[in-house]
Amino acid sequence: MPLPRLALPLLALACAATPAAALDRAEVQDLMVQCAACHGADGVAREIDVPNLAGQHDVYLYNQLKAFKSGARKHKEMRYLGRHMSDEEMQAIAQYYAGLPK
Numbered sequence: 001m002p003l004p005r006l007a008l009p010l011l012a013l014a015c016a017a018t019p020a021a022a023l024d025r026a027e028v029q030d031l032m033v034q035c036a037a038c039h040g041a042d043g044v045a046r047e048i049d050v051p052n053l054a055g056q057h058d059v060y061l062y063n064q065l066k067a068f069k070s071g072a073r074k075h076k077e078m079r080y081l082g083r084h085m086s087d088e089e090m091q092a093i094a095q096y097y098a099g100l101p102k
């Protein structure tokens with residue numbers, strides 16, 4: 001049986017959907033500087049009312065950032081920060097903090 005005509009366009013689509021290696025190290029660093037004041041550069045918060053991010057699951061972190069951005073999870077500062085972050089930035093910073101030791 002010949003390959004269905006659909007196979008190629010579908011393959012192209014699947015490739016386009018995979019994240020385009022998101023941000024480089026310097027870009028993540030620039031972003032992280034904005035979070036470090038509260039969450040620490042090492043992902044360990046300095047204040048008792050700020051959660052630690054280090055070693056947290058990246059999908060969880062990303063989902064929280066999306067929730068702040070949409071307003072589903074309410075918090076003034078995080079909403080403000082979320083509003084200015086693209087989806088790629090949220091993914092990259094979530095991966096950065098997830099990769100740090102707890």
Ligand code: HEC
Pocket residue numbers: 031032034035036037038039049050051052053060061062064065074075077078081093094
């Ligand atoms: C002004 C201080 C401040 C800054 C700056 C800040 N955050 Fe937060 N962040 C908080 C506080 C406070 C919370 C807890 C919110 C709550 O109580 O719901 C929080 C919560 C979070 C959460 C949810 C964590 C959890 O365990 O549910 C994530 C993820 C997060 N911040 C990521 C970031 C990222 C990424 C940045 C940088 C772009 C950032 N934050 C910058 C104060 C800050």
